[in-house]
Amino acid sequence: MAEMEFERRLERLFAEVPELPDAQAFAERVERRLATGWTARRWLIGAAGIAGGVIGASQLIMSNLFQRVESAGDSAKVLEQGLSQLTPHEGWVSGFADGGAVVWVASALAIVAMGFTLTRVIEEL
Structure with missing residues (x-):
């Protein structure tokens, strides 16, 4: 019993x-160092951004x-003309014809x- 009292007191x-x-x-010295370090970091980050x-x-x-950019506009017109000539063929539609597996996966x-x-x-709450 004496050991229990000793353990509790300890x-x-x-x-x-x-x-x-x-x-x-x-505590004040640590807070001052942290504030000084943060100010220096803000200045360094701003200078690096500029x-x-x-x-x-x-x-x-x-x-x-x-x-x-101007030449890309011309290339876009050529691409648009090429895409307008594409037509769907049997291979494209087969994914939807097999029971709509694509829709279920999506x-x-x-x-x-x-x-x-x-x-x-x-988690955020």
Whole structure:
């Protein structure tokens, strides 16, 4: 019985963390360092974003993007003419004729996607 009382007393002693005399000063020093580090990180991230934007804009200008967009418009017209000549043939329709397996697979995938979305929403709550 004496051992049980000793064990309980020992547990109580270790459960109570003693307050150190410089705990408040230590906490303030840590908070100050964190605030200083965060300010520096914000400035570095902003500077990196501006540098990346300038480099990206210069790459777009130097790559003649605007001339490529104009030529892509001509290519789109040719592609549209080619696609208009395509007609469905027996191979395309056979996927739907076999009992609509394609529709069932697409429905199953949609249900799985909704399940993943639902579990994500539940985790966020």
